Amino acid sequence: MLEAETRTELSRIAKAANHDPAALMAVVDVESGGRVFARVEGRAEPLIRFEGHYFYRLLARQKRNQAVVNGLAHHKAGRVRNPRSQRGRWKLLKRACGLDRDAALQSVSWGVGQVMGAHWRWLDYASIDALVFRARSGLEGQVELMLRFIEKAGLADELVQQNWRAFARGYNGPAYARHGYDRKLENAYSKYRAMCGPALRKDPSKRHQPLLLRFGDRGALVAGLQGQLNRHGFALFVDGDFGSLTRAALKAFQARNGLAADGIAGPKTFIVLERPVLALDGAALPAA
Structure with missing residues (x-):
């Protein structure tokens, strides 16, 4: 209850x-x-479950072998056991983050809906x-x-x-x-x-709207956008404040990549932002 x-x-x-x-x-x-x-x-955290088979799939070969040896990854679901306590599960996640933070966070089901982190782009x-x-x-x-x-x-x-x-x-x-x-x-x-009491009937015209960041927005999501723009060659101060400089950089990025240069970061813009940054010789540069 x-x-x-x-x-x-x-x-x-x-x-x-x-x-x-x-x-x-x-x-x-x-x-x-x-x-x-x-x-x-000392912090109220969402309930998590670490899925070792996701971690296995998301890791490059060298890290994957290391994760398997350390009991953090397996090609079959359920073979990496989760501790009974949430404290133990967060410790398990911390160990996985030490090997590959992004892959580890994507290998967790998060919160009351047990939604996998790996779905972040799709969501x-x-x-x-x-x-x-x-x-x-x-x-x-x-x-x-x-x-x-x-x-x-x-x-x-x-x-x-x-x-x-x-x-x-x-x-x-x-x-x-x-x-x-x-x-x-x-x-x-x-x-x-x-x-x-009586059920609330949903209005079918009201649907989930995709994430949009625009001029005037503030917070961690804006800071993440600024960091992604910097990875693509801009020099923004990552302060979480979507001001005129962030909008100008975003418009320039959108124009450069064939997107509508409206200065609003939506799903199409985020997809392009996630692409590897290429050096002049075509070799992929590591993410910032």
């Missing part, structure tokens, strides 16, 4: 996103087991760091990840209609029935609907 404070917060988030609060609570409850934070080194985040930042920012950030996945996976209508069998297949995979995932969702929904 989700705590009262968590239910209140989820109800607010659900209504803002035009979702049925009881349906959102049901998914969060089943996915998280009713626990939305873990206390790790329209500027970088894996942007996804992780949102996951660690609080319950709202965790739910944002989950709702983006639901929208991208085409499961929003199933959630609205409480078609738990179809939702379970899409969200949990073809083995959902073996674990009774759909029945767990249905039971949880009935429980939370009794608390929340």
Whole structure:
């Protein structure tokens, strides 16, 4: 059972996103087991699970061999065991980050929706760091990840209609029935609907909007954009403030790469920003 404070917060988030609060609570409850934070080194952190088979796939051969020897990677799912405690899992992640930080962060399922970091591009985040930042920012950030996945996976209508069998297949995979995932969702929904009252019907015209950064925005996502522009040859001060210099650099980058030079960073711009930077001789330069 989700705590009262968590239910209140989820109800607010659900209504803002035009979702049925009881349906959102049901998914969060089943996915998280009713626990939305873990206390790790004095900080409230999202629940994580490290997937060693993802780490195996994302690493170059030399690092992959080192990871296998150190028990951090395996070509088969489930062979790298997660500690029972979240504190132990964060220590495991820290070890993996010591070998390859980006690959390690992508090899984790994050937060109440257990969304894999490897989906960051598909979910329209500027970088894996942007996804992780949102996951660690609080319950709202965790739910944002989950709702983006639901929208991208085409499961929003199933959630609205409480078609738990179809939702379970899409969200949990073809083995959902073996674990009774759909029945767990249905039971949880009935429980939370009794608390929340009549279902909120979602307006199908309101869909998830992709990440857009523009003049006047501030924060870690803007700092990540500035860092990416610097990697492509610009000399911006990485301060997280989308001012006139950042806009001018972005427009120049967009024009140089055949994009609409509107000074707004959206999915197409982020995709190009992630490409390797080429030296004059065509050799790929390491990322900054």
